[in-house]
Amino acid sequence: MDERTDQPMDLQWTDAQEAFRAEARDWLASHTPAPRSLPSLDTAEGFEAHRAWEGELAADRWSVVSWPEEFGGRGVGILEWLVFEEEYWRVQAPLRVSQNGVFLLAPTMFEFGTAAQKARFLPPMASAREIWCQGWSEPDAGSDLAGIRSRARRSDSEGGWVLSGQKTWASRGAFAEWCFGLFRTDPDAERHRGLTYFLIDMATPGVTVRPIPQIDGETGFAELFFEDVFVPDDLVLGDVGKGWNVAMATAGSERGLSLRSPARYSRAADRLVELYADRVASDPARAQRSADAVAKAWMDAEAYRLNTLWTATRVLDGGSVGPEASANKIHWSETDLAIHRAALDLLGPEAEFHGDGVDAPWLDGFLFALAGPIYAGTNEIQRNVVAERMLGLPRG
C-alpha cells in the first residue's frame, strides 16, 4: 500500500509547515506596506508601486515560494504555498500585479516550456521585472474561445511567425511588458486544432495597446492590436498547432488551485464578521437582517478552504484536477460576491461612498468580485463543463 494514501486523515499543519509560516509571518510583518496604502494597480503609478513591492518579495524569495530555487523560488510544496498565502492575506498585503504570469503562465511553462524558455522568462517573472498579460479573448471569441480568428502566418525566411488580429479584455494589458496569446496557425484545421500559443514582447513593432477603462474608471484591461508582429520560433510555447491543449492547462490553473488561494476569502470573511459585529452595536436591526447572509458567506469561504486542502492532498498523492476546476471557479467567484454583497448590505446607505478621499474597501472589493463570474471562462461555460464532464450529460 502506498505510504501516503495509508496516512490517516490529519488537518493539522506539521511543525515544519508551522516553522515556514513563522518565517513568512516575520518577514511580512517587517516589509508589508500598510493595507490599501499602494495606489490601485490599474493605474500607471500603482502598477509601478506594485511592481516595486513584488521586487521586494522576490529579493527575499517570497514571490514564488513553490517554484524551484533556480528560478527564484524556495522549492516548497503546494501546502506550504497555501500557508504562505494565509500569512500574505492575513496582513492584507497588496494584490499581485504579476498574477497572470506567476499563477497562470508559469504553471503552463513548467509543463510545456523548453529549458531555454524557463531560464529566460521565469526569473524576471518572479521579480516582476517583466509583467505578463493574457491575449486570449477576441471581439468575436469570448465564451466561444475556439472561435479565435487572429492569425499567425508562417515566415520560413525569418524563422518565425507573423501575427495579425485583435485581442481584447487583456487584464494588465495597459502596462504589461509581455503577453501570452493564442493565434490561429492553421486556418484549415478543425477549430480546436490549428491554434498555437505564443509569447509576445509587447514592444515588438506592430503591437498597439488601447487601454479600456473598467467599471471603476481605471484601466485594468486593454484591447491589443497586432499588425504583422513578428514572433520568432523560440517564443512558441508547446507545439505548433497544439495551442488549445496548452491553453487548457493554463485555464485549469486559472480555475483550479493556483489563481485564487482560499486565504484571500477567509480573511475577507473574517473582516465581514467584524463589520457585522460593529453593526450589531450601531444598527442592530440592519445587522439582524444580514445575519444569515454573513454566516453563509463565512461558510462559503470555509468550504473553499477545506476543498482546496482536499484537492491539494489529492494532487500530492498523485491525482489530478480535472473538471473539478470548473466547480472550483464557480465556487470562488460566487463566494467573493457573496462576501462583498453581504458587506454592502451591512453598510447600507454608506455602501455607495466612493472616490476622492474615501477609502471604500468593500465597494472596491465588490466591483472586483463582479468580474469573477465572467473572467476565466464565464460561470455558464463552467456549468456546462460540470454537467458534461462530471455528470456525463450530452453536449448540446
Added chain:
Amino acid sequence: MHFAFTDQQLEFRDAVRQVLAKECTTDDVRAAYDAPAPRTSRWTTLAELGVTGLTVPEAHGGFGLGMVDLVPLLEEAGRVAMPEPLADTTGVAAPLLGDLDADGRHADRVGPWLAGIAAGTVTAAVADVHTPGRPVAGAAGADLLLLVDHTTDGPVLHAVAPDAGDVAPVSSLDPTRRLGQPAWAPREGTVLASGDEAVALLGRTSDRAAVATGAELLGLADAMVSLASNYAKDRQQFGKPIGSFQAVKHLLAGAQVLLEFARPVVYGAAWGLDSGSPDASRGASVAKAYASDAAVEAARVSLQVHGAIGYTWECDLHLFLKRTWALSEAWGSAGEHRMRLLDSLVATR
C-alpha cells in the same frame, strides 16, 4: 496535513456499498415504508461486517473507531436511503455511551448496550436537543432511548429501555423515520448524567449528530443528482435528450457544485470531532448547514429535472426526497447552524 481517507477506509466503504446495492434496493426501502422496523436482516448483515459496532470500544466487541471512519459508510447509507438507524445508533448513541463507558462509573449499564450495538441486537434513538419534548426519530421500535429531561437545573440525560406502550408512534411523510413520542417519567434509575457532565456530553452528541446526519445527506444528494442525470440522458424532448439543454444542465451542475463543496466540509468536521479540535463544534455547524443546503437543492433540482414522473409514487425519487427533507431539519436546520456559527464567531473574535 493530509486531508484524505486512507485506502483501507475507502476499501471498507466500497465493500459496504456493494452489500447495500444488493440488500437495500428501492424495493426494500418501499417494503420498509409498509413495515418500518429497525432490526432487519440487513442490520444483521451490517453488524456482521462490523459496521454497527464501528464506533463501539473494542472491549465491547466493536472496532473502537471514530467519525472519520464512519462518515464514508453513512454516505453509503444515505445513497440508498437505508431505513435502519446507522447514524443514530452508531454515529450518535454509541459514541455517547462510549464516553460514559470510558468514565467508568456507568460501565455496568452501558457495557451491555454497547455490546448489543456491536452485535446488532440493540438499536438506539437519541432525543434531538434542538427540539426538546418533540417526537424522537427512530423511537418507535428502538431498543434503547437516550432522552433528555430539561430541568431548571439544566439537562439530565436518561437511558430508557422502553416497554410496549412507552412510545406513541407519530406518523411522518417518511414512515422509515419511525418517529415516536416517548411517554416516560424521568426516574432515578434511568439517569446517566446531569449537571455540567450532561451539558458537555450533550454538546458533543449534538455535534456528532450534525456531522453524522450531514454525511447521510451527502449520500442522498449524490443519489438524487445521479438519478436526475441519468433521467436527463434518457428522456427525449424536441428530438434530443433533455440533458443536452443548458437550462437542465445548469440546474444539475449547480447542485453538483454544492455537493462537491459540502463533502470536504463534512469530512473536515468529522476529523475535528475525532481529534478534539477546539473548532470542532463550529465545524459541525458548517457541516450540517452545508450538507443540508446541498441536499435540499439536489432534491429541488432532481424533482424539477424529472418533471411530472418525479411527482409520482411509482418513481423512486420520492424515497430520497422525503428522507432529505426530514434530515435537513433534524439536529438543527441550516439556518439554526448558521446562527450558532455566527454567535460563536462574534463571541471569539
